[in-house]
Amino acid sequence: MADRKVDSETGVETTGHNWDGIEELNNPLPRWWLWTLYLCIIWGVGYSIAYPAWPMISGATTGVLGWSTRGNVAQDIKEHEGQNAELVAALVQTDMDTLSDNADLNRYAIARGGAVFRAQCSQCHGSGAAGATGYPNLLDNDWLWGGEIAQIAYTVRHGIRNDTDDDAHWSQMPAFGDQLEKDEIAATVEYVVSLSNTEFDAALAATGSELFAENCASCHGDAALGDQDQGAPNLADAIWLYGGDRESLTYTIVNARFGVMPAWGQRLSEEDVRAVSAYVHALGGGE
CATH class of the missing domain: 1.10.760.10 (Cytochrome c-like domain)
Structure with a gap:
């Protein structure tokens, strides 16, 4: 380059770069640094040949050694199972x-x-x-x-x-929203609340008791203690899957519930x- 010159004190040619009057000397890189660079390049090429390295369209190069972390895990699992x-x-x-x-x-x-x-x-x-x-x-x-x-x-x-x-276990609760009037549903809810709560409308719960006996006792039992053969929950123990407040109970009676659990025997050993x-x-x- 035209602006390169030889430094008068060191006798070394400059690179032509100048920062605020400071000029960079064009000294050669240290031999140890160059050899380290060359060895890293050789090591990198060898590694990419021996081990998985380069991404391809449907996977990565496998390497001549055929090594993989998946293989290691599979081997560990096999040893554990043994x-x-x-x-x-x-x-x-x-x-x-x-x-x-x-x-x-x-x-x-x-x-x-x-x-x-x-x-x-x-x-x-x-x-x-x-x-x-x-x-x-x-x-x-x-x-x-x-x-x-x-x-x-x-x-x-x-x-x-x-x-x-x-x-699979199977049971189906009817949606009583199409079978009972709103006041009947409210009475039934009040009766169910009375089974596990001390604060309730006694008169409304008494009406609900009759409606419960007519519509619900066949599954939940006369005392509302449930039936495991049918998957019908116990309504008298204050343990609720979908909530035991009046709003939640009303929704359950009107719309019914239909929880599903997978058959894990098809997925697990x-x-x-x-x-x-x-x-x-x-x-x-x-x-």
Whole structure:
């Protein structure tokens, strides 16, 4: 370049760059730095040949070594399954009602079931299994379809009111909005409120009691204690899946409810179904 010159003090040619009177000397790069750069380039080329590196249309180059993180994980899972093969076989073969008799197997089942629950069930029932509106609390002793460990396993395996498993639990509450007048619905609501609340309209609840006996007792029972064979909830224990205030109860009676649970037996292995059932049963609410 025309403006390059030799520095008078060092005898080194300048680059021609000038910043506020300061000129840059055109000294060569240090040999160690250059060799480091060259080695990094060689290493990078070798790495991209040996390992997955370059993204393609439908994937990445696999590398001549065929290594992958997925392969490592798969190998770890295979080794883990091999170490627990005996426990898995025992878990599948053991009668669920006698699972707690084998302390080691029961401990393994609960630990495995906890992992399954957190991955598959916590999205609806909550990380602590306390449930939410429309999703049952699994910590209490209020069970629509039975809380014994074998009953829990059946529910997990086949689900509730789904259209993918012919053995799913199934029940249907009528929508009474087309069958009862508004005042009749209000009276029925007041009666249901009276079953678990000390503040209610006694006269209105008395009328509701008769309407309940005519329309609701066939499923919920004369004393409104529910029926697990039909999945009919107990209405006298102040535990509510969709809310026990008058507004929520009115909506339930008028429109009915239709909660659905997937058939996890179609998604999970048998050992995982049994394990998560053991975990849920051990949470404290199992019958």
